[in-house]
Amino acid sequence: MRKKIIAGNWKMNNSNSETNKLLRELKKNKFSDNKRVIVCPSFTQLSIAIEKLKNTEITVASQNIHFASHGPYTGEVSAAMIKNLGVFMTILGHSERRTFFYETDEILKNKVNTALKEEIEIIFCVGENLSDRKSKNHFKFVQSQLENSIFHLPGKSLQQIIIAYEPIWAIGTGETASPHQAQEMHSFIRNLIYKKYNQSISDSISIIYGGSVNPKNAADIFSKTDVDGGLVGGASLNPDDFAEIVRSI
């Protein structure tokens, strides 16, 4: 059985004191054991989150890592550095990184390889923009993102990856994919994994949905067979909303 997963992507938000407050509130909730709850603060808040969440079941993940292990990459943070803090998971391939920081499929493939070499779990994001959706190219587009960045991996490594389907047109816009649209893409992705790998691997990979998930729409989206949870941006900044989303899964 795949565990249900809710990850909060804080993006470039939260000061030290806001982080402390948010986590203090979040810790008041008792989430059931069959759910995996993850928070993804910015690099500068990772140590606070690790400290505050020790002895809890909540996992701390970073929002990015660099593909190199060290070296002349001013302003970047390596996998080994986050591991030093006690962080063993990262988001990779978020559309904001692809768009604003020009992260290509090839760069992301290198990042994926580095993370896995360092034994860091990955939330790997894919998703089409509005014009691809409108021209009905969305399945092809997502397929090529997966083929170019993660389908070179052996099955065992692929199982260290949570796939997040995040249609770009739904991120931060208030517009969500309908439960049907989410299910359709998730089952498409699972079928690709089945064809490329096998049934047991495709059954074991978690595929979560992201894009304007909130306490009102979460339950409907999560009710779909191939939707194993959510990657939540805006609503993860409010501890009550985030906790409600976790409960609705």
Ligand code: PGA
């Ligand atoms: P959103 O962001 O929930 O604010 O749309 C989701 C994401 O970008 O991961």
